[in-house]
Amino acid sequence: MRLVTFDPATATDRSWAELHALACAHLTAVAPDEPLPTEAELRRDFGPTSATVRLWNKALRSESGELVGFARLTVREGEDTGYLHALSIAADHRRAGHGRRLLAYAIDEARSAGCRNLIGWTAGPDGAAFLESVGARTTGRYRRALLRLPLTSPAPPLADGYRLRTWDGPAPDALIDSYAVAREAINDAPRDADEAPSRYTAERIREMEHRLAERGQHLRVTVALDCDDQVMGFTGLYVSPEPGSLVSTADAAVLAAHRGRGLAGALKHESLRLLADARPDVTEVCTGNDTRNGPMIAVNDRVGFVETSTWTQAILDL
Structure with a gap:
């Protein structure tokens, strides 16, 4: 070999x-x-x-x-x-x-x-047996789900004091700083204590946008803005230009002080509705969540996602 x-x-x-x-x-x-x-x-x-x-x-x-x-x-x-x-x-x-x-x-x-450590994912009994044999420890389970467009679920109401805005491609200059702050809210999602938090700055976001463009993809982002036009929550979709291509969800999160107001559901529904309008050729969207993230799984289920598989996340200490 x-x-x-x-x-x-x-x-x-x-x-x-x-x-x-x-x-x-x-x-x-x-x-x-x-x-x-x-x-x-x-x-x-x-x-x-x-x-x-x-x-x-x-x-x-x-x-x-x-x-x-x-x-x-x-x-x-x-x-x-x-x-x-x-x-x-x-x-x-x-x-x-x-x-x-x-x-x-x-x-x-x-x-x-x-x-210091290595993270990987597997599904099925053979993968689980391999993880055990090499000394990896299971840290969580990851639920994959699929949505078929167009949407059939009704749009949830948007809480007072917010408005939704969507862009396709680079984030507007006027919003990128508060968008970067909002993106760090993803660190509140369940994760292993040894997993490094995700850090975002305006510079990192611009770099990510540039790399996506080089790969022929773009990120459709829908955000919830407060009365001061600051980003309080967001969701995203990775979109490819080929007709009928599979779309994947990107991160989605709401700042802690603004949770419990239905923003996540409103953001998801609006994002997917606009995608279906703009790209009628796209019929499938895939997503994934840590199984401990019950609130986001519930949001996805209400929109219409159906579970397709469950993956095990494991960490190998080095």
């Missing part, structure tokens, strides 16, 4: 097709109700990222060149948590130690980047 770097910039069409087949086979095995990504969507996921994010993409190949496994790790500069976004082994090559080998390389890379 050979461990080789997978470089998205130089990968051949055959390499992309092999990786897409591996990813779809893995997802079908562990979460059969999940929509499968197209190859174009997979390629976009490997598009340009922030200069402050360290990437590690490794393919495990047999001596004949067959793709046996794949792993993908990201580490953000200044943070001590690494994220293992993929660890997949072809069905015919499982239970031969290849998953452990890929994980060992990812651990070495994470340690060299200064990480």
Whole structure:
């Protein structure tokens, strides 16, 4: 077996097709109700990222060149948590130690980047058994759900003293500072104590917008503004230009002082209603929530999302 770097910039069409087949086979095995990504969507996921994010993409190949496994790790500069976004082994090559080998390389890379722990996700009994065998500890469960457009649920009322505004692409200059503050409210969602909080500034948001544009995507954002035109809550959607593409929800949160007023539900419904109006070709939207986040799951259920799978989040202390 050979461990080789997978470089998205130089990968051949055959390499992309092999990786897409591996990813779809893995997802079908562990979460059969999940929509499968197209190859174009997979390629976009490997598009340009922030200069402050360290990437590690490794393919495990047999001596004949067959793709046996794949792993993908990201580490953000200044943070001590690494994220293992993929660890997949072809069905015919499982239970031969290849998953452990890929994980060992990812651990070495994470340690060299200064990480104290590594976070990953899995679904199904085989994944749970693997996590236990390598000493990872389960920290939470992640519920995936799918919504089919157009909406059939009624729009919830908007509380007095607020108005909703939506933009497509870069955040307006006049709102970006309060938007950055509101985005940090996502840190109030359930998380493991060892998981680093997400930090946002106007500069980081502009960088994220730029990277999304480079990848051919954009973020549709709907915010709740108070009477002083400050952002008190937000929700977002990652949208791709291809007709019929799958849309994914981005973060959604409301500042603590403004919770309990129905803002999350109003934001979600308005965001999805406007998406359906602007993109009638889009028929599916996927989302995910920590299973401990009951309030947001309830919001999504009221809008019309239906559960498709549950993933286990685990942390491996390094």
